[in-house]
Amino acid sequence: MVSTLTREETREAILDATDYLLARYGYRKMTVDDIAQEAGIGKGTIYLHFASKEEVTLSHVDRIVERLKERLWAIARTNADVAIRLRLMLVARVLFRFDSVQHYTQSLNDLLAALRPKLLARRARYFEEEARVFAEVLGEGKRAGAFNVKDALSTAFALLHATNSLLPYSLSTTELGERDEIKEKTEQIADLILSGLLRQRDAPATTTTATRPPRRRR
Amino acid sequence: MVSTLTREETREAILDATDYLLARYGYRKMTVDDIAQEAGIGKGTIYLHFASKEEVTLSHVDRIVERLKERLWAIARTNADVAIRLRLMLVARVLFRFDSVQHYTQSLNDLLAALRPKLLARRARYFEEEARVFAEVLGEGKRAGAFNVKDALSTAFALLHATNSLLPYSLSTTELGERDEIKEKTEQIADLILSGLLRQRDAPATTTTATRPPRRRR
DNA sequence: TTATGACTGAAAGGCGTTTTTAGTCATAGG
DNA sequence: CCTATGACTAAAAACGCCTTTCAGTCATAA
Numbered sequence: 416m417v418s419t420l421t422r423e424e425t426r427e428a429i430l431d432a433t434d435y436l437l438a439r440y441g442y443r444k445m446t447v448d449d450i451a452q453e454a455g456i457g458k459g460t461i462y463l464h465f466a467s468k469e470e471v472t473l474s475h476v477d478r479i480v481e482r483l484k485e486r487l488w489a490i491a492r493t494n495a496d497v498a499i500r501l502r503l504m505l506v507a508r509v510l511f512r513f514d515s516v517q518h519y520t521q522s523l524n525d526l527l528a529a530l531r532p533k534l535l536a537r538r539a540r541y542f543e544e545e546a547r548v549f550a551e552v553l554g555e556g557k558r559a560g561a562f563n564v565k566d567a568l569s570t571a572f573a574l575l576h577a578t579n580s581l582l583p584y585s586l587s588t589t590e591l592g593e594r595d596e597i598k599e600k601t602e603q604i605a606d607l608i609l610s611g612l613l614r615q616r617d618a619p620a621t622t623t624t625a626t627r628p629p630r631r632r633r
Numbered sequence: 634m635v636s637t638l639t640r641e642e643t644r645e646a647i648l649d650a651t652d653y654l655l656a657r658y659g660y661r662k663m664t665v666d667d668i669a670q671e672a673g674i675g676k677g678t679i680y681l682h683f684a685s686k687e688e689v690t691l692s693h694v695d696r697i698v699e700r701l702k703e704r705l706w707a708i709a710r711t712n713a714d715v716a717i718r719l720r721l722m723l724v725a726r727v728l729f730r731f732d733s734v735q736h737y738t739q740s741l742n743d744l745l746a747a748l749r750p751k752l753l754a755r756r757a758r759y760f761e762e763e764a765r766v767f768a769e770v771l772g773e774g775k776r777a778g779a780f781n782v783k784d785a786l787s788t789a790f791a792l793l794h795a796t797n798s799l800l801p802y803s804l805s806t807t808e809l810g811e812r813d814e815i816k817e818k819t820e821q822i823a824d825l826i827l828s829g830l831l832r833q834r835d836a837p838a839t840t841t842t843a844t845r846p847p848r849r850r851r
Numbered sequence: 852t853t854a855t856g857a858c859t860g861a862a863a864g865g866c867g868t869t870t871t872t873a874g875t876c877a878t879a880g881g
Numbered sequence: 882c883c884t885a886t887g888a889c890t891a892a893a894a895a896c897g898c899c900t901t902t903c904a905g906t907c908a909t910a911a
Binding site: 664665666676677680685686 | 902903904905906907
């Protein structure tokens with residue numbers, strides 16, 4: 416029987432099924448047969464798209480990070496003041512992770528237990544990809560003379576590191592508190608750092624830096 | 634047989650033995666009999682000092698944090714410029730943790746697997762105690778007019794959070810890189826934040842803030 | 852009054868058997 | 882001829898049962 420779906424659609428259907436089952440049963444209890452059934456395809460078909468159950472799951476994680484990046488870009492492309500954009504991006508990043516963890520609560524420990532080495536191997540890549548979005552905005556602020564930044568990319572890394580301890584990579588390490596509390600802390604750190612980045616002439620205003628003459632990007 | 638050691642010395646001997654055995658065998662493989670033998674006392678004696686094997690181990694962790702606090706205080710009491718002290722303290726804190734993890738490499742996963750809930754319960758306390766030392770220095774900088782700080786304690790929390798993702802709480806989450814690399818990143822973050830804390834009149838100098846007229850503490 | 856180590860119940864560690872499941876591949880369908 | 886499928890298989894996980902280990906106790910010794 417020829418499927419009515421395109422190759423890409425089938426792939427997405429598999430990942431959607433994975434998302435549902437992972438959140439519901441966790442990695443260990445989710446079987447490849449389950450995925451096939453949930454996606455409404457044969458088991459063998461999954462192996463035409465992915466090399467293994469591991470690969471399916473890792474691709475699913477990749478997709479999540481991809482969506483985070485899209486959200487960050489959406490903010491980065493705004494015409495708000497660069498400082499405000501950065502602040503919003505930092506908060507969005509932390510809250511996105513928070514919500515993800517919330518969504519996969521039960522399954523996260525399970526997932527980490529099974530795929531920790533593979534996930535660690537990818538973490539550096541994720542981190543770098545996210546940092547690039549931040550670097551873009553930092554670079555823009557630098558060129559506009561708003562930011563006192565030497566190397567945009569390494570400053571971006573420092574920025575992400577600074578808020579990283581707030582985002583719960585794993586329930587096992589970080590028991591997550593209230594969403595609002597995490598948001599507040601992120602904002603606090605963001606302000607602390609941003610006040611250092613802002614050039615002196617802008618500095619007086621501490622927290623609520625006013626919107627500056629907009630510069631359109633892209 | 635009456636021991637030749639004071640109560641306090643016995644307690645320390647037990648913790649020393651724990652330190653040795655934990656680093657060598659890890660939590661699960663370390664038996665209470667081992668501890669007694671290593672400390673040169675009877676098994677029952679351990680239960681005159683601690684309620685359980687767990688308690689022994691947690692007290693051992695407490696002692697490590699206590700030592701970190703002492704090291705932080707040692708720097709805090711220096712008469713160097715407040716900004717430099719803060720920078721040194723941040724680096725010292727991260728490297729202290731790094732070295733601890735290095736020392737207990739094998740045992741850490743084991744320890745976390747067994748005592749994670751209990752350790753998480755204490756983490757907030759540890760964090761707060763360390764923050765107090767930082768707040769002390771921040772407060773001093775504020776009074777001296779060097780720092781632009783509202784609430785010293787909450788700024789201290791933000792500072793610690795900002796470098797927290799660099800310190801390997803658990804090998805399971807964070808594969809640790811090179812010591813030098815971690816040191817460098819910490820310094821970078823510290824500088825980023827400190828440049829925001831420094832009052833405008835001081836700001837021009839970015840990285841190597843010169844030593845200021847010393848103010849003795851304590 | 853303090854220290855000890857033999858003792859005990861509960862939990863961890865084998866281990867052989869049964870069940871589950873990831874991944875394959877011969878076959879069916881278009 | 883090319884894609885999708887699900888029965889099949891080898892490997893791993895789960896289970897049940899027995900043995901050993903060990904945290905914590907307590908009667909006795911110093």
